[in-house]
Amino acid sequence: MAATDHSQQIKQDSQEYLITALLQLLQTTNLNDIKVTQVVKKAGVSRMAFYRNFETLEDVLIAYFKPKIDAEFKLVINRVPQNEKMTALGEFFSEISNTMALAVKRNYEFIIQNIFNENMTNFYDVVLNWNDFSPIQRKYWTRFMSAGVYAIWREWLVGGQKESLNDIHTLIADFQTATLKALENEKHR
Template sequence: MSATNHSQLIKKDSEDYLTTALLQLLKTNQLTDLSVTQVVKRAGVSRMAFYRNYKTLDDILIRYLTPIFNESFDDVSKGLTQEDKLRAMAHLFDELSDPLDLAMKQGFETIVQQIFNENIIRMYQKQNIWSGLVPDNQKYYTNFMAAGVYGIWREWLLSGKKEPLVNIQRLITNIQASLIASTIKYK
């Protein structure tokens, strides 16, 4: 094994140990109450290993959560029929409810919301549902929908997931359709 491959494996191991340690500590601690020292001690790595990979504890969460959200949103984007998209979105909400629940309890919800919103925006850009609008307006409508979808998902989780997800997705679909219709009417 070359020195480069060996150092890459060590880097990957350090990242994994740090991520695992942070997630374990977040089960009982607020993110703001944790320090780099606590995380590296729990991970069994040096501070140097932390700073080679990350600048802040937030960076660990961002690097960990981004691919999870990206993959889930890619699955939603792949749906061809409306029913496939409904099922994929229901699966996404359910699958990502644990990270959101932990984020709300332990003080890193803004990280989850940022990643969620970036994915919603990316999904809407792929679908190009706002065609015909000037680019600035597309940006505003897409950001509006991102915030709205996140708010609905958050409320569904806070209310104990009582509402069937298919109803939630239909609500989002109806809001989107109404917004598109009003956009076309007033452009």
């Protein structure tokens, strides 16, 4: 049992070293220009350790971003009280704003957006009753809202967060409500 715990700790350490190394390299280099060799050298681990943990450099970034983004969506899905949710979102956005700007600059924003889109689909599947909607309405409304919500958060984060978090949150809620009502009205025509 102790050997298993030890090997798990080594694996976790290797993952953390690789994530840290890649994030450091991304400070000065585009994702497309970084090689696994550079990451393992900076992390102080072997190529074998890399491939035991990840298949691609994108997988390293997914391992970093997915738990963070998933946790924020979990707060919303679990209907955490508004003040707690806004505090957690504020901390999250404060932490991720520089990273988001870097993701845009270094060509790995698509990873964040894909994780966000997966979470938006899951969110709408959990919180909305889709029984009265067609599969086409469900699919495309979810994609529409996901793209729009992402674009608002992205603009707000990269644009320096000039508006309050509460104002942005309210704006998104208003858009969701209005477009859902429009979709409901469409089925009654």
